Amino acid sequence: MLLLIDPRPTVLHWCTVDNDTFHPYHCNWSDMHQSIIDSIEDIEQIEAVAYTLHHGGRTIRDTTSRLTVETLEELQGTAQSFFDLIEPTIAVAEHWLKRLPETSHLLLSDTAFFSNLPTEAATYALPQTVCQQGIRRYGGYGLCHEWIWQQAQQLLPLPAERIISVYLGDHTNLAAIRNGVPLDTSLGFSPVEGILSATACGDIDPTIIFHLHSAGASLADINRSLMSEAGFTGLRQKKCSYLDLMRGKRDPNLASIRTVLHYQILKYIGAFISLLGGADAIAFVSQHLNESTSFIHDICCQLEFLGIRFPKNFPQQNEPYVTGENTLTYIMALEYSPWRVLAGNVYRFLQGGVSNG
Amino acid sequence: MQSPVNILVFNCGSSSLTYKLYTISGLESLQVILSGKAHRVGVKGTKPSFIEHHYNAEMKKDTRHIRNHREAADLVLDFVEGQQLSIDLVGHRFVHGGHHFDRATLINERTREKLQLCLPLAPIHNPMSLEVIQECETRLPAAQQYVTFDTAFHSTLPDHAYTYALPKSIRERFAFRKYGFHGLSYSYVTQAASDFLDTPLTDLKIIACHLGTGGSSVAAIKGGCSTDTSMGYSPLPGLIMSTRCGDIDPTLALYLMAVYGCRPEEVEKAFNKMSGLLGVSGISSDIRDLVQFLTDYPDEGEQAQLALNMYTRRLKKYVGSYVLALQGLDLLIFTDDIGVQNPFIRERICEEMEWCGLALDREKNQGATPDTLCDLTHKDSAVRVLSIPNDEEIVICREGVRLAAGGNHAFAN
Numbered sequence: 001m002l003l004l005i006d007p008r009p010t011v012l013h014w015c016t017v018d019n020d021t022f023h024p025y026h027c028n029w030s031d032m033h034q035s036i037i038d039s040i041e042d043i044e045q046i047e048a049v050a051y052t053l054h055h056g057g058r059t060i061r062d063t064t065s066r067l068t069v070e071t072l073e074e075l076q077g078t079a080q081s082f083f084d085l086i087e088p089t090i091a092v093a094e095h096w097l098k099r100l101p102e103t104s105h106l107l108l109s110d111t112a113f114f115s116n117l118p119t120e121a122a123t124y125a126l127p128q129t130v131c132q133q134g135i136r137r138y139g140g141y142g143l144c145h146e147w148i149w150q151q152a153q154q155l156l157p158l159p160a161e162r163i164i165s166v167y168l169g170d171h172t173n174l175a176a177i178r179n180g181v182p183l184d185t186s187l188g189f190s191p192v193e194g195i196l197s198a199t200a201c202g203d204i205d206p207t208i209i210f211h212l213h214s215a216g217a218s219l220a221d222i223n224r225s226l227m228s229e230a231g232f233t234g235l236r237q238k239k240c241s242y243l244d245l246m247r248g249k250r251d252p253n254l255a256s257i258r259t260v261l262h263y264q265i266l267k268y269i270g271a272f273i274s275l276l277g278g279a280d281a282i283a284f285v286s287q288h289l290n291e292s293t294s295f296i297h298d299i300c301c302q303l304e305f306l307g308i309r310f311p312k313n314f315p316q317q318n319e320p321y322v323t324g325e326n327t328l329t330y331i332m333a334l335e336y337s338p339w340r341v342l343a344g345n346v347y348r349f350l351q352g353g354v355s356n357g
Numbered sequence: 358m359q360s361p362v363n364i365l366v367f368n369c370g371s372s373s374l375t376y377k378l379y380t381i382s383g384l385e386s387l388q389v390i391l392s393g394k395a396h397r398v399g400v401k402g403t404k405p406s407f408i409e410h411h412y413n414a415e416m417k418k419d420t421r422h423i424r425n426h427r428e429a430a431d432l433v434l435d436f437v438e439g440q441q442l443s444i445d446l447v448g449h450r451f452v453h454g455g456h457h458f459d460r461a462t463l464i465n466e467r468t469r470e471k472l473q474l475c476l477p478l479a480p481i482h483n484p485m486s487l488e489v490i491q492e493c494e495t496r497l498p499a500a501q502q503y504v505t506f507d508t509a510f511h512s513t514l515p516d517h518a519y520t521y522a523l524p525k526s527i528r529e530r531f532a533f534r535k536y537g538f539h540g541l542s543y544s545y546v547t548q549a550a551s552d553f554l555d556t557p558l559t560d561l562k563i564i565a566c567h568l569g570t571g572g573s574s575v576a577a578i579k580g581g582c583s584t585d586t587s588m589g590y591s592p593l594p595g596l597i598m599s600t601r602c603g604d605i606d607p608t609l610a611l612y613l614m615a616v617y618g619c620r621p622e623e624v625e626k627a628f629n630k631m632s633g634l635l636g637v638s639g640i641s642s643d644i645r646d647l648v649q650f651l652t653d654y655p656d657e658g659e660q661a662q663l664a665l666n667m668y669t670r671r672l673k674k675y676v677g678s679y680v681l682a683l684q685g686l687d688l689l690i691f692t693d694d695i696g697v698q699n700p701f702i703r704e705r706i707c708e709e710m711e712w713c714g715l716a717l718d719r720e721k722n723q724g725a726t727p728d729t730l731c732d733l734t735h736k737d738s739a740v741r742v743l744s745i746p747n748d749e750e751i752v753i754c755r756e757g758v759r760l761a762a763g764g765n766h767a768f769a770n
Contacts, residue, residue, distance in 0.1 A: 120666040124605050125597040127627055127636040128660065133617070135609060184674075188606035196522035201607065204521045205589035208533055209610040210625045211477070215531070219615050225524055226607060234524040256516065263517045267585075267678035274677020275670070277709030305685050306712060328712075 001045045003036070004342050005096075006052045007088035015339040016040060022339050029088075033095055048104040050346045051093050052143070054191075055085035056109040058134055063112045063146060064349040067093055067105040082190075106349060108342055113142030114175075114182050121184045137193075139185035141167050145175040147341045148283045148334070156330055160280040164272045166265065167336070168286040168295070170198035170242045174265070176272035184275055186268050192227060195264045198241050201230035202264065232257050246291040258295065266302055273306075282308075283332040293333075300331055363390075364446040364757045365437065365500075366750045367430065367493070368541075369486045371571025372400045372599065372642070374429040377750040378442060381758060387751070391440065395429035396570075402641045410436050426485040430492045447493045447502045448757040450541060450749065451486045452592060453479035454506035456532045461509075461756040464490065464502040472504065479538075479592055481601075481629055482572075505756045510540025513582035518682075521590075537586035539567040539574050539693075541749040546692045547578055549745050553730055554688070562683040564676055567747070568695035568702070570643060573598050575672065577679035585682050587675055593629060596675065597668045599642035602632035604671070637664035644668070644695055644702075669705040676706060680713045686740050689715060692747045697727040707742060714739030 002017040012032045015024040016039060027035040037043065051067065053060060057078035065071070075090055089107075097105055114122075114137070122136045148165035163177045172195045176183040186194035196202035204226075212222050232240035235257045245261065248254035273279050282303070286292045300310050309327040361382045368375040378391040393410035400406060407420040408429065417436075423429050437444065451458075455478045457471045464472070472490075476483045486504075493502060511519075519535040521528060528534065543565050551558045558581035566575045573596045576586040587595025587603075597603045610628070613619045619627075627636075635642035638661045640650055647665060651658040680686045691703050700722045707717035716735035725731035725744050733742040 120663060120670050123637065123663065123667060124609070125602045125634075125637050125664075125667055126605065126609075126632045128639055130613070130627065130636075135612075137606075189612070190606055190608040192608045193606035201522045203594075203604060204523065204607050205533075205535070205591055205594045206605060206607045206610045206628060207589070207591035207593050207625075208521070208523070208531070209607060210621055211531060211533075212527070213614075213621045219611055223608075223611055223615075225527060226611075229524045231522050234522055235520070237525050260517045260520060260522065263682070266681045270678040270681030271674035272677070273712055274673050274680070274710070278712040302681065302684060 001040075001047060002343055002346055003040070003046050003049045003096075004052075004339060004346070005036075005049065005092055006338075006342075007092045008054075009084050009088055012036075012088075012092065014039070015342075017339070017343045018045075022343070024339060032092070043100070046100060046103055048106060048346055048350060049096050049100060050106040050108050050342060051089050052342065053086065053089045053107050053109045054111075054140065055082040055138065056111045056115070057082060057086070057138070058115075058136075060107065060109040060112050061115040063109055063142060064345045065107050065109070065112075067097070067107040069097065071107060072097070085191075104350065106346055108143060108345055110140050110142050110144075111138045113146045114139030114185055117182055117185070124189070135189060137185065137188045138190075139175070139182065140187040140191050141171070141173055141175075142182075143341055143345065144285065144336060144338070145177065145182065145185075147336075147344075148175075148285055149177050149180055151334060152281050152283055152332060155332065156281055158280070160330070162276040162278065162280045164269055164276070164279050164282045166269070166282065166284045168242070168265075168284060168292050169288070171200075172197065172242070172261065172265065174268045174272060176275055178276060184272060195268065196231045196235075196260065199229065199231045199233045200227045201234065232261075235260065243288055243291060246288060246295060249294075262295070262299060265299060269299075269303070279329050281330040281332055283334065285334045285336040287336050287338070289333060289335040296333055303329070303331075362445045362758075362761065363443055364448060364754050365444045365493075366448040366753045366757070367433075367486075367489050368450045368749050368753065369426055369452075369482060369489055370569055371481050371485070372396075372398055373570060374398055374426055374433070374489070375750060376433045377754070378437060378444070379751075379754045381754075387754065387758075391437065391442065392750075393433065393436070395423055395432065397643070398423045398429050399425055400642060402643050403646050404643075408432050412440060425488065427488040427492050430489040431496075434492070434496050444497055444500045446757045446761060447497060447500050448753040449486055449490055449493075449502065449504045450507065450753055451475065451504045452482040452507040452538050453536065454508045455536065458504075458506050459509055459512055461503060461505040461760060463760055464504055468504070478590075480625070482592065501761075503757055503760050505541060505753050507538045507540040508536040510543050511535075511537030511576070511583045511586055513584070514586070515584060518585040533590055535586070535589045537574070537576065537583060538572070538588045538592050539569075539576070539586075540583075541752040542567045542692060542747050543576050543578065543583065545748050545752050546690050546745045547581065549730060549748075550688055550690055550741075550743055551581075553732075553743070554741065561687045562685050563688045563690060564679045564683070564686060565690040565692065566672060566676070566696055566706070567693045568596075568672075568691065568699075569598075569693040570695060571599050572601065573672075573693075573695065575675045575679065577683050579683055585679060597637075597664075597671050598633045599644070600630045600633045600635045602628050602636065634664045634668060637667060644699065648699075648701075669702055672702075673706050676710075677713075686713055686715065688741045688743065691742075691744045694727075697725070697744050697746050700725060703733065703742070703744065710740075715742065716740075717742050 004015045006013040013026045174186045307328040374395040395408040397406035406423040409418045563578040574588045647661045716738035718735040731744045
């Protein structure tokens with residue numbers, strides 16, 4: 001049995017995996033350890049515990065790696081910069097390392113895939129003294145984008161060198177991948193950069209921050225405005241998720257937010273096609289693929305002028321979908337199941353002892 | 358309007374001051390009798406600043422340290438006075454009119470106050486323009502001054518392009534939105550291209566790259582209307598520029614203040630004046646210096662090369678994103694000093710662009726002259742590529758003629 005833990009700042013998610021049966025759970029931080037134990041019949045059956053790490057900083061460069069006490073010490077150093085994203089993983093892992101000292105503990109890093117971004121993509125055009133402080137584009141959702149690349153190699157009828165992967169969800173983001181190596185990502189130093197999310201603003205003019213500050217807003221106020229009260233939620237003026245956006249077909253306010261999201265995705269696709277000099281495939285993945293079908297279809301309609309062909313009823317169901325012949329670029333639509341992808345990484349690592357980078 | 362009228366036009370770039378003196382006897386007969394440009398104003402580079410004046414087919418170059426735009430304007434007014442020329446109107450370019458101005462306007466007590474309100478909107482440009490205006494008011498008290506705005510051209514941006522996904526209360530209180538800049542330039546080059554191609558603007562999808570020695574931006578223009586542009590609320594975001602960082606993760610500003618304890622004014626200064634090509638290369642803010650450095654010291658040029666790679670990469674991404682935003686492309690324009698003088702940048706941008714039907718003719722590109730409109734299109738390309746020297750001053754001048762005639766029209770398109 002595998003125990004997969006996804007520690008997030010306010011909620012802890014975990015999943016037990018037994019013979020391809022997945023049992024996902026979540027709870028608040030206060031009662032987490034007991035809740036996890038309660039969810040497992042026999043703790044001795046756990047073969048491996050794997051923890052997702054949402055920001056590996058400069059320390060973690062492999063998607064899947066063995067977690068030891070030493071790894072945790074290294075992470076503590078990085079946690080100063082990305083406290084909210086790293087601290088939860090450290091806290092949970094410390095507990096389980098002590099509790100199950102004989103079991104394999106693995107770290108699944110969401111930024112490792114992007115640790116070998118080309119220098120010109122990773123570097124910000126800031127004074128280099130600033131960049132030497134660890135300020136660079138780290139990306140994110142690396143486990144997802146790496147999986148998309150692998151899926152494309154399996155599902156496409158031809159070897160695909162140039163892939164644009166599009167994750168659709170509360171935190172929509174894209175990656176440009178050439179020969180398995182990331183060329184660019186829409187996410188940046190933090191997950192705020194890029195496309196607007198459920199609660200974060202995405203790309204904005206940084207001058208706005210200086211104006212807000214000189215108008216008397218504290219750094220904490222500004223941080224909250226940009227990260228927790230912006231995005232879909234800021235535009236709608238009340239809590240709004242990706243699913244709300246996809247389901248609210250008749251609400252004109254939601255339609256206008258969908259237009260912004262659609263437009264920003266389209267622009268990133270264009271930017272990445274330009275970098276890649278064309279694309280062999282554009283892959284859309286979502287945990288809510290059924291709800292996303294018409295949204296994906298609308299985006300694809302705006303790719304038609306490039307010679308990209310797809311059937312009018314595309315995509316229709318929850319099965320992996322690949323467009324047929326007579327297209328310059330294949331369109332893929334895949335249901336994304338994070339726990340399955342995490343478990344796949346863990347099994348591969350345990351069998352081969354290597355990270356699939 | 359009584360004729361002839363002399364209009365002195367000033368155009369403040371972040372590191373340059375261009376001027377032209379027009380004599381006008383009606384919209385049809387508009388003639389430049391004097392022109393010039395101060396280069397590297399306030400630049401910390403490897404070469405000194407200088408000012409050149411063109412008069413009666415002669416050129417006078419004066420190499421000296423020019424500390425700021427007021428000093429550059431002073432040198433211009435000295436030269437004009439030396440030629441015994443009268444000035445009736447003085448036109449200026451103000452980059453950011455925010456929500457205070459949506460068209461060109463004469464300067465009076467009321468507009469002067471509103472211009473003051475615009476200063477923080479473009480902390481590099483607007484104060485420089487105001488310095489030049491103040492210098493002209495002091496030295497030419499009898500001349501009527503007027504001001505044009507770079508933001509006006511982008512007033513056609515659609516909601517989904519100009520809206521920042523911030524809480525509504527913040528957006529409305531501060532009028533935060535994408536405004537866009539270099540409107541005078543885009544106005545000029547799109548019209549010039551339309552004339553050259555003998556195709557009305559309404560039939561064209563254009564991406565125009567304004568690549569200046571100070572600031573740079575790119576715009577998507579459909580049917581003569583701006584539909585998107587790389588700069589934002591301020592001229593900071595977008596392309597990598599001489600000393601501006603362009604697009605970055607907005608949380609970096611917070612991070613540098615919260616984790617490193619930097620003062621906000623330090624961070625703002627670092628982003629605006631110490632970043633971009635200067636920040637990455639550590640050598641110069643001027644792309645010409647970087648190219649020269651790579652030739653002179655090929656083994657030590659790693660950072661200079663990185664700066665150039667980042668510069669072209671960012672622009673290439675914007676061009677691609679606007680091809681999709683426009684749903685196709687008819688014309689790619691390169692303009693302003695860097696745009697017309699650097700074939701290697703144009704070549705890099707146009708590499709591997711067959712996916713949108715664009716191909717550059719390498720020979721035409723290498724042979725292009727910076728002072729004339731050049732067609733760089735490959736014979737097999739579905740998209741035209743033009744290099745067009747910019748003339749923002751004539752756009753400013755035409756606005757002055759209209760204002761003096763009592764009209765309040767802002768732009769032809």
